[in-house]
Amino acid sequence: MTIDGPPAAARTDWLDWLRRRLFAGPIDVIVTLAGLGLVVWWGPALFNWLFVDAIWREAGSEACGTPGAGACWAVIEARGRLILFGLYPFEQHWRSATACAVIIAVAVLSCIPAVWTPFRLSTVWIVGFSTFYILMSGGIFGLASVGTEQWGGLALTLFIFASVSIIGMPLSILLALARRSELPVIRWLAAFSIDLTRSFPLLTILFAAALIVPFVLPQWLQGDKLYRIIGAFAFFFACYQAEIIRGGLQAIPAGQYEAAESLGLGYWRRVWLIMLPQAFRNALPPTINQFVITFKDTSIVIIIGLFEVLASGNAAFGTAKWTHSYVEVYVFIALIYFVFVFSLSRYGAFLERRMRIGHD
Amino acid sequence: MFKFAIGALGALAMLAGGLATSEVQARSKTLDAVKARGSLLCTGHNGSFLGFAEVDDKGNWKGLDIDFCRALAVAIFGSVDKLKIVPLSWAQRFPSIQSGDVDVIIKATGWTMGRDTELGLQFSRPYLLGATQIMVHKELGLKDARDLEGATVCVAGGTSTERLAANYLASLKVKHEFVTYEKTEELRSAYFSKRCDAFVGWGPNLAVTRSKGSANAADHQILPDVLAMEPESAAMRQGDDGWVDILNWLFSSLMLAELNGITSENVDAMKANPPNSTIGRLLGVTPGIGKRLGLDDSWAYNVIKTMGNYAQIYDRNLGKDSPYKLQRGINALYNKGGVLYPLILD
Numbered sequence: 208m209t210i211d212g213p214p215a216a217a218r219t220d221w222l223d224w225l226r227r228r229l230f231a232g233p234i235d236v237i238v239t240l241a242g243l244g245l246v247v248w249w250g251p252a253l254f255n256w257l258f259v260d261a262i263w264r265e266a267g268s269e270a271c272g273t274p275g276a277g278a279c280w281a282v283i284e285a286r287g288r289l290i291l292f293g294l295y296p297f298e299q300h301w302r303s304a305t306a307c308a309v310i311i312a313v314a315v316l317s318c319i320p321a322v323w324t325p326f327r328l329s330t331v332w333i334v335g336f337s338t339f340y341i342l343m344s345g346g347i348f349g350l351a352s353v354g355t356e357q358w359g360g361l362a363l364t365l366f367i368f369a370s371v372s373i374i375g376m377p378l379s380i381l382l383a384l385a386r387r388s389e390l391p392v393i394r395w396l397a398a399f400s401i402d403l404t405r406s407f408p409l410l411t412i413l414f415a416a417a418l419i420v421p422f423v424l425p426q427w428l429q430g431d432k433l434y435r436i437i438g439a440f441a442f443f444f445a446c447y448q449a450e451i452i453r454g455g456l457q458a459i460p461a462g463q464y465e466a467a468e469s470l471g472l473g474y475w476r477r478v479w480l481i482m483l484p485q486a487f488r489n490a491l492p493p494t495i496n497q498f499v500i501t502f503k504d505t506s507i508v509i510i511i512g513l514f515e516v517l518a519s520g521n522a523a524f525g526t527a528k529w530t531h532s533y534v535e536v537y538v539f540i541a542l543i544y545f546v547f548v549f550s551l552s553r554y555g556a557f558l559e560r561r562m563r564i565g566h567d
Numbered sequence: 568m569f570k571f572a573i574g575a576l577g578a579l580a581m582l583a584g585g586l587a588t589s590e591v592q593a594r595s596k597t598l599d600a601v602k603a604r605g606s607l608l609c610t611g612h613n614g615s616f617l618g619f620a621e622v623d624d625k626g627n628w629k630g631l632d633i634d635f636c637r638a639l640a641v642a643i644f645g646s647v648d649k650l651k652i653v654p655l656s657w658a659q660r661f662p663s664i665q666s667g668d669v670d671v672i673i674k675a676t677g678w679t680m681g682r683d684t685e686l687g688l689q690f691s692r693p694y695l696l697g698a699t700q701i702m703v704h705k706e707l708g709l710k711d712a713r714d715l716e717g718a719t720v721c722v723a724g725g726t727s728t729e730r731l732a733a734n735y736l737a738s739l740k741v742k743h744e745f746v747t748y749e750k751t752e753e754l755r756s757a758y759f760s761k762r763c764d765a766f767v768g769w770g771p772n773l774a775v776t777r778s779k780g781s782a783n784a785a786d787h788q789i790l791p792d793v794l795a796m797e798p799e800s801a802a803m804r805q806g807d808d809g810w811v812d813i814l815n816w817l818f819s820s821l822m823l824a825e826l827n828g829i830t831s832e833n834v835d836a837m838k839a840n841p842p843n844s845t846i847g848r849l850l851g852v853t854p855g856i857g858k859r860l861g862l863d864d865s866w867a868y869n870v871i872k873t874m875g876n877y878a879q880i881y882d883r884n885l886g887k888d889s890p891y892k893l894q895r896g897i898n899a900l901y902n903k904g905g906v907l908y909p910l911i912l913d
Contacts, residue, residue: 356653422665525617527617
């Protein structure tokens with residue numbers, strides 16, 4: 208507590224804060240004490256397990272899994288690269304790592320308001336995405352070719368998430384507009400496909416894309432399993448996101464639309480200049496929510512045999528030497544997810560503040 | 568005497584076979600497709616299945632099933648580089664073979680009637696028998712399950728393993744008490760804290776528990792009893808007999824090599840100077856083994872040279888050279904007390 212002013216006042220503030228926040232009434236007292244008890248009871252044991260008794264280096268990992276041993280972080284040292292890059296050829300990991308950095312850079316760039324012009328955004332995404340793709344799959348510029356069955360780990364998770372977002376977002380806008388269209392056929396088609404897609408679980412849709420499509424389509428139309436999955440996932444995302452955007456559109460007062468019309472703006476300019484900016488502002492919290500859900504849903508692709516970060520985590524402890532270290536691996540993966548999802552939600556909060564400042 | 572008879576039969580068959588050699592080209596659609604594609608697509612796992620399909624520190628597949636995939640790739644292309652391992656979940660196996668995502672399933676897959684008749688699959692001869700077995704504390708000095716009289720037995724509750732163990736022990740008229748748990752971790756800790764005398768599970772899983780759960784693996788032993796047995800085979804699409812032939816003779820040749828003591832180390836010496844005509848035929852010195860399958864005559868030599876014989880592949884992944892130290896048991900060759908045997912190479 209380093210604040211200016213007499214110490215006595217500071218202590219009063221501090222006590223006051225405690226009283227108001229933690230001991231305001233009998234229920235508060237009970238909850239606070241119970242929480243404190245839990246921390247005292249579990250805290251030291253957890254702390255010991257996590258840090259004090261932990262085995263950090265692979266060199267001393269023989270003690271891992273024996274009674275009384277702490278967390279075996281050695282598994283991360285030994286198998287960390289497997290978790291991050293999956294089955295990608297070991298000597299080529301730098302490509303996977305660079306590709307991850309590129310896609311993260313693209314995501315960060317497109318979060319900066321200065322980049323939000325159609326030209327800049329699309330440049331960033333097209334350049335970033337093709338760099339990612341060339342790095343990962345190779346076959347040109349002297350890079351060895353790596354098939355998608357060898358893509359894996361965090362790189363694959365990020366690739367799926369980024370592709371689903373980039374394909375799904377524009378698609379969702381089109382679907383939302385189509386569903387509000389004045390042409391009945393378009394309106395019905397959009398409503399039908401949205402409601403149909405939303406009535407199936409994501410898993411079913413991905414399973415169908417991975418396993419049933421090859422029976423229906425001719426070979427040359429099938430594409431790689433990974434791309435079929437991404438396509439289906441993106442459509443699923445778009446259907447949910449379309450409803451969120453539609454909610455945002457419907458919250459706009461009719462006067463806005465009519466005013467735009469009376470100014471002589473055409474349909475696309477009305478949509479682009481008047482409707483969408485307001486719709487996105489209205490729909491921002493559920494949109495961020497949708498992105499968070501989608502990021503976590505990428506782990507479902509493990510079921511159709513894509514080696515994303517959770518699958519490579521399973522592989523990491525799935526060998527004789529590390530079978531006992533599954534908790535450590537899951538903690539590590541949870542940390543990865545936390546970093547991404549928490550940044551996403553903080554960014555959402557920043558956007559909300561920014562929009563309020565800009566418009567109120 | 569026996570071998571001489573095989574040799575004589577072989578010579579006769581070769582004479583007869585000479586008439587039919589012209590029509591053996593392109594016996595297998597799948598083989599043609601694999602050759603045209605320039606790569607073999609074989610099953611991996613979405614994660615790890617201990618001892619059968621794991622991933623090493625450098626992201627390379629390893630394991631018993633993976634090595635058989637590699638052996639098949641070597642048989643067809645002469646090198647393992649042409650193998651592509653497609654990670655698949657258990658549920659995906661059968662749709663993926665039907666849709667052509669993989670050319671063959673070698674993934675601890677049991678040969679069942681339903682799969683054979685209703686799923687449109689065709690199976691190779693079994694290459695391994697997956698056993699449900701019992702692990703006990705060595706200090707108890709037990710020899711087999713009959714010694715479990717009055718024992719406390721740990722088993723996963725509500726599973727087929729529990730039912731199998733109950734049946735087996737009842738048929739031996741052994742009085743026992745079950746302690747059931749939901750989670751493998753609970754089971755393990757109950758067993759190691761000596762809450763139970765015995766622990767019932769699937770062979771490789773038991774072996775892992777033994778090697779990693781305690782300070783000294785030698786304190787525990789896996790009893791020779793086999794409570795249940797699943798024949799693991801390679802599964803293929805129905806209707807490609809030539810492809811099934813290749814898998815059958817691949818497994819058979821690996822076993823024949825083991826039976827005759829041909830290893831990756833001495834295979835060159837054996838080829839230079841075959842001790843008998845069967846070995847000569849196996850290693851392609853006497854022509855015939857390749858052409859009849861649509862492969863190169865040196866395919867078996869290549870496989871043994873690159874991957875080793877059946878025993879070497881087993882020991883490397885599950886047996887004495889692996890962390891699991893799983894004994895061959897029922898998976899030994901017939902002359903070592905097991906049930907595996909090579910077919911007759913004539």
